[in-house]
Amino acid sequence: MQNDQPQTIQRADYQPLSWTVDTVDLHFALDAGATVVTNRMRCVRNPDAAPGPIRLWGEAMERLELTVDGAQPVALRETGALLEIDAAGESVMVEVRTRVDPRANTTLSGLYLSSGGFFTQCEAEGFRRITWFPDRPDVMARYTVTLEADREACPVLLSNGNLVGQGELPNGRHYAKWEDPFPKPSYLFALVAARLVALERKVRTLSGREVLLQVWVEEGNLDRCEHAMEALVNSMRWDEETFGLELDLDRFMIVAVADFNMGAMENKGLNIFNTKFVLAKPDTATDVDYENVESVVAHEYFHNWTGNRVTCRDWFQLTLKEGLTVFRDQQFSADMLARAAGPEGAASARAVKRIDDVRVLRAAQFPEDGGPMAHPIRPDSYQEINNFYTATVYEKGAEVIRMLHTLLGQEGFRNGMDLYFSYFDGQAVTCDDFVEVMSEANNGFDLDQFMRWYSQAGTPRVKASGTWNAADGCYALTLSQHTPATPGQPDKLPLVIPVAVGLIGPDGRDLPLRLEGETQAGATTRVLKLTEEAQVFRFIGLAAEPVPSLLRGFSAPVILELDEDDARLAFRMAHDADPFNRWDAAQRYAERVVLAMAGGASAGLPQAFVNAFRALLADTRLDPAFRAQALALPAEPYLLERMSPADPGALRTALIAVMGALGRELAGDWLRVVDGMQVSGPYRYHPGDAGKRALVNLALRYLCAGGQPSGLALAEARFAAATNMTERFGALAALVQSSSPARGAALLAFHARYRNDALVLDKWFALQAGAWRWEEGGEPALDRVRVLLSDPAFSLANPNKVYALLGTYFRANPGEFHLADGSGYAFWADQVIALDARNPQVAARMARALENWRHYAPALQARIRPQLERVLASPGLSPDVAEIVGKALQ
Ligand code: 0A1
Ligand code: ZN
Numbered sequence: 006m007q008n009d010q011p012q013t014i015q016r017a018d019y020q021p022l023s024w025t026v027d028t029v030d031l032h033f034a035l036d037a038g039a040t041v042v043t044n045r046m047r048c049v050r051n052p053d054a055a056p057g058p059i060r061l062w063g064e065a066m067e068r069l070e071l072t073v074d075g076a077q078p079v080a081l082r083e084t085g086a087l088l089e090i091d092a093a094g095e096s097v098m099v100e101v102r103t104r105v106d107p108r109a110n111t112t113l114s115g116l117y118l119s120s121g122g123f124f125t126q127c128e129a130e131g132f133r134r135i136t137w138f139p140d141r142p143d144v145m146a147r148y149t150v151t152l153e154a155d156r157e158a159c160p161v162l163l164s165n166g167n168l169v170g171q172g173e174l175p176n177g178r179h180y181a182k183w184e185d186p187f188p189k190p191s192y193l194f195a196l197v198a199a200r201l202v203a204l205e206r207k208v209r210t211l212s213g214r215e216v217l218l219q220v221w222v223e224e225g226n227l228d229r230c231e232h233a234m235e236a237l238v239n240s241m242r243w244d245e246e247t248f249g250l251e252l253d254l255d256r257f258m259i260v261a262v263a264d265f266n267m268g269a270m271e272n273k274g275l276n277i278f279n280t281k282f283v284l285a286k287p288d289t290a291t292d293v294d295y296e297n298v299e300s301v302v303a304h305e306y307f308h309n310w311t312g313n314r315v316t317c318r319d320w321f322q323l324t325l326k327e328g329l330t331v332f333r334d335q336q337f338s339a340d341m342l343a344r345a346a347g348p349e350g351a352a353s354a355r356a357v358k359r360i361d362d363v364r365v366l367r368a369a370q371f372p373e374d375g376g377p378m379a380h381p382i383r384p385d386s387y388q389e390i391n392n393f394y395t396a397t398v399y400e401k402g403a404e405v406i407r408m409l410h411t412l413l414g415q416e417g418f419r420n421g422m423d424l425y426f427s428y429f430d431g432q433a434v435t436c437d438d439f440v441e442v443m444s445e446a447n448n449g450f451d452l453d454q455f456m457r458w459y460s461q462a463g464t465p466r467v468k469a470s471g472t473w474n475a476a477d478g479c480y481a482l483t484l485s486q487h488t489p490a491t492p493g494q495p496d497k498l499p500l501v502i503p504v505a506v507g508l509i510g511p512d513g514r515d516l517p518l519r520l521e522g523e524t525q526a527g528a529t530t531r532v533l534k535l536t537e538e539a540q541v542f543r544f545i546g547l548a549a550e551p552v553p554s555l556l557r558g559f560s561a562p563v564i565l566e567l568d569e570d571d572a573r574l575a576f577r578m579a580h581d582a583d584p585f586n587r588w589d590a591a592q593r594y595a596e597r598v599v600l601a602m603a604g605g606a607s608a609g610l611p612q613a614f615v616n617a618f619r620a621l622l623a624d625t626r627l628d629p630a631f632r633a634q635a636l637a638l639p640a641e642p643y644l645l646e647r648m649s650p651a652d653p654g655a656l657r658t659a660l661i662a663v664m665g666a667l668g669r670e671l672a673g674d675w676l677r678v679v680d681g682m683q684v685s686g687p688y689r690y691h692p693g694d695a696g697k698r699a700l701v702n703l704a705l706r707y708l709c710a711g712g713q714p715s716g717l718a719l720a721e722a723r724f725a726a727a728t729n730m731t732e733r734f735g736a737l738a739a740l741v742q743s744s745s746p747a748r749g750a751a752l753l754a755f756h757a758r759y760r761n762d763a764l765v766l767d768k769w770f771a772l773q774a775g776a777w778r779w780e781e782g783g784e785p786a787l788d789r790v791r792v793l794l795s796d797p798a799f800s801l802a803n804p805n806k807v808y809a810l811l812g813t814y815f816r817a818n819p820g821e822f823h824l825a826d827g828s829g830y831a832f833w834a835d836q837v838i839a840l841d842a843r844n845p846q847v848a849a850r851m852a853r854a855l856e857n858w859r860h861y862a863p864a865l866q867a868r869i870r871p872q873l874e875r876v877l878a879s880p881g882l883s884p885d886v887a888e889i890v891g892k893a894l895q
Contacts, residue, residue, distance in 0.1 A: 011388045011887055016321040022139055023057035024048045024092070026146040027188075031136070035123050035154040035198050037108045040116060041069070044103075044136040046146070049096045058082075058089040059099065062130070063137040065115065069102040071137070088137055101137045110134070111802060111843040114391075119264040120223065121158060122199025124277060128270060129320055129390045132191035142317045143433040145188040152198055153180040159198040161221065165189070165273045167255055185273055187253065188431060190316050195272030197221070197260050204230040208238055210252050211245040220283065221260040229284035232295055232690065233259060236302035243303070243337050248422055250310045259283060259302070263763060266804050266846045267394065269301050271308030278305070281764055281805060287688035287729040289765050292695035294730075299341065304334040315426065318433045320390045324382040324459075325436050327394075328402020332410070335362055335403060345692045346628075353628040354692060356558075356584035360634045363559045363585075366404065368640040370396035371464050371564070375646060376857040377892040379462040379491035383436050388888040391846050397462070404562035405458045409440075411503045411532060411560060412455070413447050421446040454536060455501045462491040465500055465563040467535065473550040479521070480508065480551055485539035486563075492895070502535040505560035505583075508544060508551035513580030515554075519546045530557055530583065552576060557583040569593070575617040584631060591621060591635045595663075599644060603652065603659035610666045618667065622674050629682060630696025633703045638663065645819055651860045657820025661710070661777060668711020675704040679719065688729035695731070702735030709743035712779070717745045724751055734768060741772050744779040766798050767809040774813040777820060786821035787829055790814050801840060804847050811836055815854035822854075823861065827868030830855070834872040837886060838879045845883030852876065852889040870894075 025048070032043040048059050064086045071078065073092060080091035090099070110117040115134025116125050125131065133140040150164040156179040162171070166185030173179050203219040204227060210216055218237055220230040237259065244250040254274045265279040282301035285294055311333060312326035339358040346354035373379065373396050380393070382402040387393050410418045421443035428442060436459050444452045465488040472481045484504060488497035507530045508516045517526035521543040533542050544551075552573060556565045569577075574597075577590035598614050601607045621627070621635050638644075638660065645651045668675065682697045705723065708716025720739045727733035733755070740751050752773065759765035773789050793799055793810055800806050815822055815833060822829040833855060841848035858869040876882070877890045 011884060011891060013386050013388055014390075016319070016383070016385045019319050019321075021051055021054040022060055022141065022144065023051055023054045024059040024139070025051050025144045026139060027096075028147045028149070029138075030149045030151075032151045033153060033196065033198075035107075035152060035159065037118055037121075038106055040105050040107055040123075042066075042103050042105060042136050043100070044138070045098060045100045046138070047096055048092070048099050048139075050094075058091050059097075060139055061088045061090070061099075061101075061137040062086050062133040062140045063088060063103070065105070065110070065134045066136075067104040068137070069104055071099070071101045073097050073099050075100075086133065103136050105135060112846065113264055113266045113804065113844060114846065116196075117264070119262050120199070122197065122201070122262075123154070123159065124197055124199070124260075124262050124264075125195050125272075126266065126270060126277065127194050127272070128192040129394075130192075132194055135194075138191050140191050141319065142190040142192060143319060145190055145316070145431070145433060147188050148185045148194060149182070150185075150194075150196065151180055151182045152196055153178055154198045159200065161197065161199055161201045163195075163197040163221070163258060163260065163275055165193070165195060165275050187273060187314070189273050189313060190433065193271070193273045193313055193316075195270070195275045195277055197262075197275065197277065199260075200224075201260065202227055203258075204234055206234055206238065208241065210241070211249075212251060214251075214255070216252055216254065217256045219256070219258045221258060222280075222283065223261075226261070226280075226284050229286045229289070232285045232290075233278075233283045233298055233302050236299040237306060239299075239341065240303040240306040240337060243340065244307060244310070244333075247336070247340075248310070248333075248419065250426075252309065253314070257306075259305075263805070264803055266844070269305045271305040271312055273309070273313050276305045278302075279805065281767070284764060285690075287690075289730055289759070289762055291731040291734055292690060292698055295690040296338070296695070300334050300338045303337045304330055307333045307337070310426070314431065315429045316433045318435050320387070320393070321383055321385070322435050323390075323393060324398045324402035324405075325434070325439055327399045328382060328404075328406050329439070331399050331403035332406040335407075342692050350628055350693075353584055353631050356588070357628070357630045357634055357696070359558060359585050360588050360631075362400070362403075364640060364643075366396070366400045366562060367643045369642075370400050370562075372642060372646045372857055373397055374401070374462060374464045374491070375489075375860075377492055377859075377895060378853070378856055378889070381458075381460050381462045383459045385460075385493075388891075389845075389849070389883075389885045391885055392849055392888050401562055408458070408501075408503055408561055409443055409452075409455070411505075412501075412534075413443060413450060417447045417450070418443070454499075457498055457500050461488060461497050461500065462494055463488045463497065465497075465502065465561075466566055467502060467504065467556070467561070467563045468566045469553065469555050470568070471553055475550070478545060478547045480544045480547055480553075482506070482533075482542045482544065482553060483539060484533070484535045484542070486535055487538075492892070499536060499538050502561045502563060504533045504535050504555060505557035506531055506533055506542075507554040507557055507581075507583060507586075508547070509554055509577070509580055509582070510551055511549050513576070515582045516547065516551055518544055521545050532560060554581050554583055554586045556586070556589075558585045559589075571597070571611065571613055575613060578617050578635075579620055588631070588635045591617070592639050595638050596644060596647060599638065599656070599659050599663050600648060602662060603644075603648065603655040605655075610663065610670065615667070615670050619671055619674055622671065622678065628696055629700040630692065633696065633699040636700075636703060641819055642816070646857075646860070649860070650862045651857075652862050653819035653823040653865075654825070657777065660820075661779065664707060664710035665712060668707040668709070668716065669713060672708065672711060672713060672716065675708050676715070676719070678704045679708075679723075688731075698731045698735065702731070702739065705736055705739035706742060709739040709745060710779075712744055717743060717747070720745070721747050721751070724754075730765070734772075738772055741776050742779070744783070760798070763798075763803075763805070767805050770796075770799065770806065770809040771813040771817075774810050775818045777818070785824070786814060786818055787824065787832060791832070801843060804844070807840065807847055807851070811851055812854075815851060823865055825864070827865075827872070830869050830872040834875050837876050838882075841879070841883050841886050842881070845885035848883065849885035849889050852886045856889060856893045858893060 030045040114131040152162040162181035164183035170182035261283040269278040342354035343351035424446040515529035519526035574594040581587040724736035
């Protein structure tokens with residue numbers, strides 16, 4: 006353990022290995038307490054690297070035997086996890102036998118047990134916990150894998166690629182042999198040996214090949230796989246139609262496992278998923294769960310090309326596969342929503358998806374960019390790579406790809422993708438390779454300055470101001486940019502920022518745009534390229550002063566600073582032709598009102614705000630899903646980030662007041678919404694229906710926050726009468742987030758109904774951990790969380806449970822976590838330390854809840870620091886947590 010001497014890996018130090026591997030033959034004698042792994046790999050000299058020894062990494066296993074070409078190696082040096090072997094010639098056969106203990110593996114990295122089955126997780130560096138190997142993504146080899154296990158306990162034996170043999174063995178054991186025809190890095194290796202059943206479907210690919218699709222789950226879950234299968238088929242079609250990319254295997258498998266650190270993993274041909282992102286049926290999954298299943302299935306499937314066929318040269322390039330694949334899954338989901346909405350509703354449906362994505366970016370990535378873990382989408386250094394599966398690498402990475410798409414256009418982007426695969430299929434490459442190919446496919450489009458998005462951390466601020474000259478009908482828009490300093494990067498250079506702009510006339514309609522020097526007016530939205538520190542754009546031929554609508558569709562991941570008074574925000578809420586910006590205007594207005602109240606500047610809701618809100622709510626031309634988005638307040642972590650210093654207690658008081666007042670003042674409107682939004686027929690997941698349910702659930706939230714008996718009674722009635730999880734959970738959540746005396750009974754009833762359903766219990770845990778205090782003397786969430794920690798259904802060993810209970814409390818309930826007496830922080834430290842002993846990745850995620858502690862009021866900081874120090878000083882601390890807490894304290 007390295008907490009006093011953290012090792013930092015630098016991107017600039019990359020060197021190719023002197024020896025790589027071209028074929029691997031693995032044999033697993035699977036046993037819960039002692040699995041023996043035999044690895045025969047052909048190591049080959051790398052002509053592109055300086056001469057040196059064979060380098061193999063290994064951790065957490067016992068080495069039983071190691072031979073080189075059948076003999077004991079003459080020179081072998083072992084330092085920590087690295088083994089160096091001197092070898093002669095152009096290729097040698099290295100055979101290594103190791104013993105691993107899956108039952109003792111609580112990290113869920115490498116080979117581990119879940120419900121009696123064997124599963125692996127190898128990204129980023131889990132393969133080295135299975136066998137000694139040059140465990141880096143730039144070593145791509147062909148794998149043959151033989152699994153041997155007890156037939157009774159593990160009737161199903163899966164690995165990557167094609168099944169080429171199977172049979173019986175003595176002592177009740179059996180085996181299966183798999184061959185993966187595609188070279189792959191070790192992080193994409195997977196095996197599963199468990200008691201599972203599959204939902205199967207056969208489909209034809211674009212070129213007419215028949216492929217077998219399987220979704221493997223525990224027997225009792227077979228009725229929850231249909232949606233994942235549907236999502237997989239839709240993803241396949243979409244990638245064929247959009248990028249001409251087809252499935253390259255005869256069989257594609259998804260396996261669901263209940264114990265998993267992340268969402269899912271794109272192992273070649275054998276995706277392993279957290280059950281949360283596979284299983285869905287109307288009685289147990291909400292509309293949002295259905296959406297998440299669809300997008301995670303798509304994400305992992307899309308990795309088959311962007312990640313697997315073309316992979317990353319080193320882990321610094323992670324956004325090469327993640328940013329691009331998130332962008333692809335976002336586009337896919339938007340297309341699915343637009344298709345379901347039909348031509349009339351398509352634009353609004355796409356905006357709803359965009360809003361969802363930007364909400365995530367603002368709530369998770371912006372705070373990351375403003376704290377001690379701020380890093381460029383391609384980091385320059387790390388201590389523990391598992392800490393860099395971040396919102397920056399994923400979500401901001403996707404925004405960077407989106408900007409490329411905006412700058413090059415759909416066709417230019419597609420041409421770039423085609424060229425990328427034609428050059429790099431089967432290779433491990435860098436972000437530079439990707440951007441260069443995009444330029445080459447677009448007549449040498451200059452992307453040199455654009456590359457700064459890969460190297461600069463921090464969220465850029467774009468300041469906008471306009472001047473109107475009535476005499477010559479000219480509106481001059483000045484845009485300037487500034488990126489604040491981040492750790493290790495005091496000075497920033499100007500970026501290429503595409504700013505999509507519209508001008509709204511006094512009648513609320515968009516004006517055709519004509520820039521100085523142009524002969525005629527054209528489109529009503531234009532993408533301006535801001536490349537300097539400051540630029541002026543002159544729009545001419547205007548009859549009256551326009552209202553600018555900037556950064557339409559959130560055309561760049563920046564914070565837009567524009568002075569707009571309340572009246573102007575209300576005007577844009579009512580008229581902006583860009584639905585994203587209409588939502589954003591409402592968010593800005595709500596932010597202003599909430600923060601004014603939190604800062605003590607105002608005691609009540611401004612009537613103009615209530616009116617603007619009511620107008621949106623009552624506008625039945627607007628799609629319900631859009632209205633649900635527009636009327637939801639900005640996320641609490643985002644608002645906290647916007648306060649200086651952040652005062653979670655004051656913010657919570659303000660939020661309770663604002664929600665309550667909106668509930669009461671608009672009670673009649675909310676009740677009408679609930680009445681008028683009936684969805685008929687049995688539940689089906691359909692975006693149109695989901696939008697209506699979302700708006701009804703939001704109405705219940707406001708009504709319950711308002712605390713009036715009629716609203717509370719309505720939520721109780723809907724909870725009792727609900728026929729699907731979206732309605733049942735929506736009503737329950739509304740009751741829990743209120744002073745209703747029926748809260749406790751509703752939680753009990755919900756528990757009684759779902760006590761044997763792990764995923765639904767996660768919702769039950771999260772709801773209580775996230776509960777606000779709606780009345781004097783109400784129960785602090787911390788007390789409840791402590792009680793739930795010893796609930797029989799809770800377990801620190803299951804990441805989903807930890808994220809539901811502790812993750813929700815630490816991250817999504819700041820008003821209850823940041824208690825003035827510091828008791829929340831002491832509890833946090835206890836839990837991080839306890840988790841770290843078992844699962845450092847999960848512990849590190851929880852540790853991140855306090856990384857932005859310097860944003861908080863001094864009295865809170867004084868309580869946080871000793872707890873951070875206590876964690877850092879804890880004996881045997883993992884490098885994962887040490888990196889997070891160490892950087893926070895720096
Ligand atoms: N590549 C996966 C995410 C993932 C990353 C790391 C993991 O273990 C440490 C597991 C999954 C994805 O992007 O979906
Ligand atoms: Zn991914």
